[in-house]
Amino acid sequence: MSSPELSPTGSVILGMLALGKQTGYDIKQFVDKSTRHFWAASYGQIYPELKRLEEQGLIRGRQEPTGGRPRTVYDLTDAGKEALHSWLRSDVEPLVELRDEGMLKLFFSDTLPEHRIDNIRAMRERQERKLAQLRAIEQHAGEGMHRGPYLTLQLGIGQTQWFIDWCEATERRLAEMERE
Amino acid sequence: MSSPELSPTGSVILGMLALGKQTGYDIKQFVDKSTRHFWAASYGQIYPELKRLEEQGLIRGRQEPTGGRPRTVYDLTDAGKEALHSWLRSDVEPLVELRDEGMLKLFFSDTLPEHRIDNIRAMRERQERKLAQLRAIEQHAGEGMHRGPYLTLQLGIGQTQWFIDWCEATERRLAEMERE
DNA sequence: AGGTGCATGTAACAGGTTACATGATTAA
DNA sequence: TTAATCATGTAACCTGTTACATGCACCT
Numbered sequence: 478m479s480s481p482e483l484s485p486t487g488s489v490i491l492g493m494l495a496l497g498k499q500t501g502y503d504i505k506q507f508v509d510k511s512t513r514h515f516w517a518a519s520y521g522q523i524y525p526e527l528k529r530l531e532e533q534g535l536i537r538g539r540q541e542p543t544g545g546r547p548r549t550v551y552d553l554t555d556a557g558k559e560a561l562h563s564w565l566r567s568d569v570e571p572l573v574e575l576r577d578e579g580m581l582k583l584f585f586s587d588t589l590p591e592h593r594i595d596n597i598r599a600m601r602e603r604q605e606r607k608l609a610q611l612r613a614i615e616q617h618a619g620e621g622m623h624r625g626p627y628l629t630l631q632l633g634i635g636q637t638q639w640f641i642d643w644c645e646a647t648e649r650r651l652a653e654m655e656r657e
Numbered sequence: 658m659s660s661p662e663l664s665p666t667g668s669v670i671l672g673m674l675a676l677g678k679q680t681g682y683d684i685k686q687f688v689d690k691s692t693r694h695f696w697a698a699s700y701g702q703i704y705p706e707l708k709r710l711e712e713q714g715l716i717r718g719r720q721e722p723t724g725g726r727p728r729t730v731y732d733l734t735d736a737g738k739e740a741l742h743s744w745l746r747s748d749v750e751p752l753v754e755l756r757d758e759g760m761l762k763l764f765f766s767d768t769l770p771e772h773r774i775d776n777i778r779a780m781r782e783r784q785e786r787k788l789a790q791l792r793a794i795e796q797h798a799g800e801g802m803h804r805g806p807y808l809t810l811q812l813g814i815g816q817t818q819w820f821i822d823w824c825e826a827t828e829r830r831l832a833e834m835e836r837e
Numbered sequence: 838a839g840g841t842g843c844a845t846g847t848a849a850c851a852g853g854t855t856a857c858a859t860g861a862t863t864a865a
Numbered sequence: 866t867t868a869a870t871c872a873t874g875t876a877a878c879c880t881g882t883t884a885c886a887t888g889c890a891c892c893t
Contacts, residue, residue, distance in 0.1 A: 485758050486880085492765035502844050515760040519882055524846060546889045548844065564762075565769045568779065571758030578665050578751030580695040582744075583812070585672035586805040589745045593805070599748065625766040625773070632763070632823060639819045643812060666852085682872050699854060704874055726861040728872065843890075851882075862871070 483560050485572055486526050487535075489518060491553060491561040494536060496623060499550045501527055510614060511626060514607070514633060527551060535560050579603065594651050601644035608637045663740050665752055666706050667715075669698060671733060671741040674716060676803060679730045681707055690794060691806060694787070694813060707731060715740050759783065774831050781824035788817045 483491075489512065493504045501523045508518045527549075530536045535557035541550045553561070579600045586593040611634045622630075663671075669692065673684045681703045688698045707729075710716045715737035721730045733741070759780045766773040791814045802810075 485761065489761060492761070492768065495765065495768045500844070512761065512764055515755050515757040521882065544890065546844065561765070562769050565765065565772060565776070571762065572756060573758065574754070574756040575695050576752060576754040577695040578753065580809060581665065581669060581672070581692065582751065584692055584805050584809045585675065585741070585745065587803045588672065588675045589742050590804070592745060596745070623767045624770070625764050628827065629760060629764045635823055636819065640816065643815055647808065680872070701854065724862065726872065
């Protein structure tokens with residue numbers, strides 16, 4: 478009865494269809510300006526996954542060419558909606574994976590302590606760029622935003638801002654210690 | 658002259674040797690209670706990488722059996738120290754990769770809005786578990802901690818704490834809105 | 838006429854995890 | 866004696882990225 482294991486990537490696609498995205502291309506564009514910061518996806522994942530989901534009967538695709546240009550539009554089947562819901566409800570430990578080379582540099586910064594502040598400053602600058610991107614999304618998406626994406630965006634902004642503040646405070650503290 | 662591309666995994670190993678870790682096993686143990694939260698590593702990466710680094714002349718290994726039990730102890734060569742330094746100094750955009758299924762669930766929570774608060778609560782509980790782990794490391798490592806690892810730990814604790822606070826505030830806000 | 842965007846797809850590759858295999862030492 | 870810990874290693878597998886290939890439509 479319950480579908481045979483839905484991968485997180487599969488859930489993303491179901492979720493994106495639920496948010497009204499229609500084609501693989503469409504999904505990729507939207508991922509790149511929304512979930513990218515905590516869940517990226519490439520065409521190499523999306524298109525094969527769409528086929529797999531269709532084989533499993535969770536989504537349904539039909540050809541809707543734009544003029545002579547081929548185009549496959551997908552939507553959720555009832556089974557697909559159910560699969561999405563049961564993923565949202567399920568309480569199996571969700572996957573979390575982080576690889577952050579900047580943190581690693583901070584961690585190993587005793588090896589080159591003169592550069593520690595530079596490392597932190599560089600981290601801060603990257604976070605500032607990220608914050609600018611998130612703010613741009615916030616401006617751009619404006620009113621028409623779903624609540625889930627909105628909350629996620631606010632969380633991202635707050636988090637990034639906190640990180641920046643931490644960096645600033647730590648830069649100051651380290652600079653003071655150096656002067657002594 | 659400059660070594661032919663040092664992978665982040667390679668840098669981790671060099672860094673760990675610089676922090677005084679000696680064997681592959683040793684490195685793995687320490688990674689698991691320190692960098693794991695932002696950079697994990699498995700034996701399947703560590704042992705082959707140690708061999709590669711030795712071939713490149715960045716580390717030197719010698720047999721130091723404990724009784725009849727084989728054991729290879731590594732340390733940095735001068736070239737290895739230089740490679741570690743140049744990695745720390747380099748300002749090529751450091752790798753950042755995050756996959757967070759919990760965020761994804763929040764993002765798609767419009768599909769099942771009755772469960773949104775549960776999702777946030779579950780996120781908070783996971784962060785609380787993480788915070789407990791970090792605090793345990795803080796207690797346990799105590800005095801003898803290098804500055805880089807210490808700063809990284811404080812950053813992690815602060816970040817996690819902020820996240821928990823955000824979840825609490827948001828849970829309250831959503832609960833209020835529901836009552837209206 | 839030409840560049841950009843829409844749209845689909847895949848093969849080769851890179852990176853990492855899991856599971857397994859092996860065996861000595863030490864503490865209970 | 867037996868379980869846990871120390872210690873090393875690899876093969877099979879899985880997941881994801883990059884690079885490439887293709888071609889129409891639309892705007893200027």
